[in-house]
Amino acid sequence: MAWQKAAALSELSEGGVIGVHVGSTPIALYQLDGVVYATHGICTHAMAILADGFVEDGKIECPLHQALFDIKSGKALCGPATEDLRAYAVKVEGDDVLIDLDAAAAGEAPVATATPSGAGAPTSNTAPSARASNGGTASEAKGEEMSEPLSITKHYAWPAEGLSRIPDWVYTDQTIYEREVAKIFHGPTWNFVALECELPKPGDFVRSNVGPTPVVVSRATDGSIHVFENRCAHRAAEFCRELSGNVSEFVCPYHQWSYDLKGNLAGVPFRRGVAGKGGMPANFETAEHGPRRLKVTSHRGVVFASYSDQVETFTDYLGPEVLREFEATFDGRPLKLLGHYRHTLPGNWKLYHENLRDPYHATLLHTFLVTFGLLVAGNKSLMLMDPKGRHGVMASAKSDGKSVTADAKKEMRAYKENMTLADPRMMTFFPEFDSPWSVTMATIWPNLIIQREMNTLGIRHIVPNGPHEFIMKWTMFGFEGDDEEMTRHRLRQGNLMGPAGFLGIEDNEAIKFVQDGMQRVPDKEHLVMLDPSVAAGSSESLISEAAIRAMYKHWRAEMGL
């Protein structure tokens, strides 16, 4: 392709490096023994700007983690980088330094040999198009992603200390948020969309979301459940407006395009025009113009959807340990819907996941938990993570609160000596589950929390709405077969949770405070250092942030950060 001016020769100095942009691609330019070389400008390891690094012996050292690359070939010479830098062809005309983004440097590592089509002799790298012919290899695909017009700056560099720090941009940056929607919510994940008890009959539907994207969940006449985007294939109208209901078909109110219960485009008014005039082209096929339909699965009455055809089965997705906790709550009894709460929360959506992977806060913030022995330092407890760090279960066995040691009380400002309730039934636990835990809070990546707080049961569905806010939709439930007193017990105990709950208020407020802090004193980082003996993963200590670290290990891998 075309040679493009990258810099003036006079901007370079012998043995030095400068950073420039060619189009939207960040480039590092070097001068070694009077010859100019060009590589991609961002370290392949952690998104640091190489022009801030050090040139020595024909190598560039990354300023952040000291990865080394050969300047002439882009070859990664020492960890932590394992992927080579792209090196570009350079020529100098007068004072202009020109580079060709599509042409490899003569010295670049001969990746051409990895081409499946390269059955014969190794292809030469001299032709400007040599590099382009390698499209399809894994490293090439990643290389292309790196040069997307994502304005890559040092801004996205993870702190050198690693997982014990979380930079603010993880929670506040619009570009990061958009990447999360693409890579996580629309990626190979199972997203909660509804409970089957919300759609018992054919034609029943619920308006729901996968990430921020509005979807319709419907039950077809054959009993199957379908999930499709709530966006008319014609002019994009979000056609389904009721929160839930029962219909025989969905009709977009704008131009009456209609969809069947499986989300297929069924009718286009005046498709053939009127009196032989107007109408759709003769070759218009309704089958090719439905809304995007998602893959659907249901486990024990809980319905999930995925944008990915490659996502593993739901049971594999949870893994055996988290699945066991899931099935302890959804134990096979049919669910009975008790109602919804909905609220906005002015914080980043991940903070809610972290809150429920942070047993430390539970022992300090929530008076009700500590005073009534629900979750106290010293209780039998577990912060379980799946091996990939995606899902977590915070579990605790209730004690009577009297076992709290005097030392522990001193640490817990929230502990209220002698606090009693006028109606103590709210804190009664009737064991009904095959589980050693009286409380479990399961976070199922990326959008579901399953609350089993003694006998009050609920789903919390995260609907992100930009980096600074999400909507939380709660679905409270019991079981068919609960007698009236048990239903009332669940409702009484429900005072603990939700946006007016004794614990719920505190979590929502704390998360808001965190986002406020980042917005008003920006561009710093969080400390998540507790429990260093567990690098990242499950911990039996409540005084631990190992589960948060495990979540970010996964998140960084998914995000390519």
Next chain:
Amino acid sequence: MVATVARATMSGDARAEQLEAMLLHHEIETFNTRYAAALDEQRLEDWIEMFTDDALYVVVSRENFDRGLPAGLIYCENKGMIRDRAFALKETTMFAPRYLRHLIGNLAVLGRDERGHIKATANYVLMQVLFDRPDAKLHQVGVYRDVFRRESGALKLAERRCVYDSLLIDNAMCLPV
């Protein structure tokens, strides 16, 4: 002149009934004004005393109410639970300081139920002010669906179901409605 004629045509009983209705209307309106003042001034101990011992106090979304779904943001089955909530909000629950302003209007006294208790509804608007924002934000709008009962001559709430229209709560509902 017209009013004089109307009065002249009204029987004594009907007039007494009308006066009684007006007095009751005024009494409930005064009750609701006191109720709003107790909450706005965050005198939750006075708020508790406006309920009977067996009072039901529930804050429930219109979405749930219309579908017959019972889950409430707040669900108190008796005065003890109302007291526990007041205690928790005053003494234990962490939330940012704020001012609330309740406006109660459109009172409708609907008559008496089978036990002779007074049924009434009133619309409410709840404004919330956080200290670091200039605006009083509309925090909730809804309707009180009430049952009043007399105890020692004074009106008390035997039931107050706060059915709110604003389904999406702004972060948290920290104080009662």
